[in-house]
Amino acid sequence: MRRVQFFVTRGVSPSSAKLSVRLPTMTQATASVLPRESSSPSAFTRDESEALRQLFAEQGFVVVRNVVSPEKLAALGQRVGEEFERQKRMGALMAGGGLLAGHLNCFPGVEARFAYDALVERGVIDLVHAIFPRPLGAPSVGCNFNLPKSVMQHYHADSFFTEDFMIVNVAVVDTDLVNGAIELAPATHKKFYKYWRFAVEMPYRRGVRIPMKRGDVLIRTSNLWHRGMPNRSSVPRPMLAFTFREKSKDSAERDPWALNDGKVMFYENWYRPTRLGRLRERTFVSAPITYAAYRFVRSLFGTKGYGTTP
Numbered sequence: 001m002r003r004v005q006f007f008v009t010r011g012v013s014p015s016s017a018k019l020s021v022r023l024p025t026m027t028q029a030t031a032s033v034l035p036r037e038s039s040s041p042s043a044f045t046r047d048e049s050e051a052l053r054q055l056f057a058e059q060g061f062v063v064v065r066n067v068v069s070p071e072k073l074a075a076l077g078q079r080v081g082e083e084f085e086r087q088k089r090m091g092a093l094m095a096g097g098g099l100l101a102g103h104l105n106c107f108p109g110v111e112a113r114f115a116y117d118a119l120v121e122r123g124v125i126d127l128v129h130a131i132f133p134r135p136l137g138a139p140s141v142g143c144n145f146n147l148p149k150s151v152m153q154h155y156h157a158d159s160f161f162t163e164d165f166m167i168v169n170v171a172v173v174d175t176d177l178v179n180g181a182i183e184l185a186p187a188t189h190k191k192f193y194k195y196w197r198f199a200v201e202m203p204y205r206r207g208v209r210i211p212m213k214r215g216d217v218l219i220r221t222s223n224l225w226h227r228g229m230p231n232r233s234s235v236p237r238p239m240l241a242f243t244f245r246e247k248s249k250d251s252a253e254r255d256p257w258a259l260n261d262g263k264v265m266f267y268e269n270w271y272r273p274t275r276l277g278r279l280r281e282r283t284f285v286s287a288p289i290t291y292a293a294y295r296f297v298r299s300l301f302g303t304k305g306y307g308t309t310p
């Protein structure tokens with residue numbers, strides 16, 4: 001299936017001085033660019049918020065520039081990286097679970113709280129609530145930890161279509177085409193694609209890469225198809241991920257920072273750290289076409305083979 005995974009790479013210009021709303025076309029970058037001065041902690045105006053809401057409805061994501069302190073993020077990235085090295089040395093990491101493909105999940109620890117506070121202060125969290133059609137619960141706190149020499153992920157959505165949620169990514173390092181800026185397929189959140197239909201209709205031909213500076217924010221719906229890209233640099237690429245799901249009546253408020261006693265933790269992403277999981281992961285890393293074909297066939301039958309089911 002990789003044969004048909006041709007994609008277009010386009011940058012996103014951060015140069016616009018004011019809110020620019022660009023709707024998706026074949027030739028333009030589709031990310032909204034909203035640079036904000038670090039000296040102005042104000043939230044969005046009503047007009048800005050409405051414009052971003054509309055843009056989000058159209059393309060399934062928006063980018064807000066320069067939200068979180070780059071200095072604090074640099075220190076956080078350093079700590080998370082050191083913790084990864086320490087756990088690796090001690091043999092404390094799981095076997096597989098994304099380690100072979102180079103895409104891990106992590107909990108960035110309670111020390112990442114300043115990033116969430118900045119999102120609140122700058123009105124990003126209010127915007128997320130304004131965008132989502134139903135009341136949202138407390139956030140979950142996570143992070144993608146992408147290793148040097150990681151491979152290209154297959155295109156996927158992060159949720160089953162009817163169980164969509166909101167994702168707020170914060171770039172912890174400058175992220176570009178070298179260390180693997182995420183690729184998004186704009187507007188693919190509007191339709192329920194099974195993997196085979198996604199492969200046949202090829203909406204990824206309008207795929208866009210989203211380079212981000214440390215402190216920039218990407219807001220996206222879990223229904224938007226996307227893929228993590230190879231990290232060809234020599235250092236890991238961490239990206240914070242705050243996720244917001246629909247508020248459920250019976251769930252008690254939990255402290256999202258209390259996970260693992262507030263300490264940094266690395267855990268599986270996509271592949272299970274089991275024998276079968278490692279087999280699948282090895283198959284994907286060494287023969288992505290075989291694996292994509294497997295997903296294609298699986299998605300033809302029954303309920304398997306959507307975005308998140310490997």
Ligand SMILES: O=C(O)CCC(=O)C(=O)O
Pocket residue numbers: 103144146153158180181182183226227228229239269
């Ligand atoms: O690393 C990235 O840019 C995205 C990773 C991703 O989409 C995932 O692991 O689900």
Ligand SMILES: [Fe+2]
Pocket residue numbers: 156157158226
């Ligand atoms: Fe994903």
